[in-house]
Amino acid sequence: MPQFYVDYLIEIFEHLEKDKNTLYSCLLVNRLWCEISVRILWTDIINYNTLFTCLPNESKKILHENGISILNSKPPMFNYASFCKFLSIDDINCNIRKLIKKQLPFPYHNLKNKTHVVSQEILKLLMSQNFSLKELYITTSRLSTAFTSYPEAKDCLKNLSELCCYPNLNTEFFTQLSEICHNIQRLKLSFEKDISNGLTDLISTQKNLKELEITHVSNKELKDLILLEKLPDTLDNLLICGRNHYMSLSFIAKLTNLKELRLAFFNNDCFEDFKKLQYITFSQLQLLKFIEVSPRNDYLIKFLENNGRNLKEFYIENFLIYTGCSYAYHVTLLKSYVKKIF
The missing domain is CATH 1.20.1280 (Monooxygenase)
Structure with missing residues (x-):
């Protein structure tokens, strides 16, 4: 052939x-x-019973001791574990937990510990294949440090391009990642509790970060986050879902290479920092989207006067105001729109 x-x-x-x-x-x-x-x-794990057949005998014994029977005893046709490129630690935990609950009688004694033990065996299998992971999703603190501490972690994670995690994960996890991963291009952060000090180190070591997505899901205000001041100027796509919670937006002023900016807040007071941002020039900005409420009209109009020249799409409260027009026409259209609704 x-x-x-x-x-x-x-x-x-x-x-x-x-x-x-x-x-x-x-x-x-x-x-x-x-x-x-x-x-x-199999770039994603599609069948755990099939994956179990790839485990070494020692791991199969551990599965049996923790209530999981391997339904298919035939040798696997392929080394499925070596094909995985996208990994969600949370999905592994969830699927293992479901399998254990199916095979164990009620009540489920030590379900959490059994799930953890079996999940570790799956991670050991994946890491032993020297596979090159592209995307990693992890919000489980208990497995985070163990995952990066495996000897194979360096080869497995060195080409990681997308990371989705909670900023409150173990500091050691982020510190280890910062020593291995320098080419993350897409980062998704869900702020829920306290923020790990190691996350700042991870962000500061990135050489080619392009996209950042921040979701604020706690009731704690996010003011003057040092880690956001460490963002590289390679960033060209920013999404912030702040909901009703205030967070400082002053760091956006340094991201002058932004091409797409999306902001989702439920309260106009969250745009307090637009008083300064209205005067900053983002010469490459092509998409501007306010998913819920938007800044004060005078701030917004001034911002568009400075940054509307290359703008291709503009949304207020998820409503497409304009696409593809000249910035002068766009500002005129916005003023007319503002008069109609206020």
Whole structure:
């Protein structure tokens, strides 16, 4: 089989990554199509019972001791664990917990500990494959430090491009990540409790951060966050979901390379820092979106006078005000819009 033919198939199948039904059909065509499509299907873990068959005997014994029976005793057709590129520690915990509850009689004694033990065996398996992880989702403090402490963590995480986590995870977890991962491009943070000191180190070591998503889910105000002052100027896409909670927006003034800015607050008072931001120039800004309420009209109009030249899309309260017009026309249209609704 010519290699160029195989390369073409791989490229085509990669475009079908989200079309699981088609990829499942490709499994049945022939051996080559099966080998290619199964790698793409298993970039996410799709079946834990199948994954269990890949475990070494020592780990299978631990599973048995913690209430999980491996339903399929046949040797696996492929080394499925080596194909994983996207990993959610929370999903692993959740799925393991469900499997244990199905196989254990009620009441579920030591369910939390059993789930933790079995999840660790799955992580050990994945790390032992020297796979290169692209996306990591983790909000579970108990497994965070263990995950980065494995000897294989350095090779596994060095090409990580997306991280979704709670900022209150163990400081050691973020410190270890900052020593390994320097090329995270997309970062999602859900602020719930206290913020780990190690997160600042992680952010300051990133060389190519492009997208940042901040969700504020606690009742604690976020003022003068040092970690946000450490954001690199490579950032071009920012989403903040602050809801009813105030958080300082002054750090945005340093992000002059922004191309997309989305802000979601339920209270106009949360835009207090727009008094300063209205005078900052974001010469590359193409999309501006206020998902709920928006800043004071005079602040907003001044902001658009400074930054409307390259703006392609503008939304107020999720309503598309304009797309593709000149900034002068845009400001005039906004003034007219403001008069109508106020």
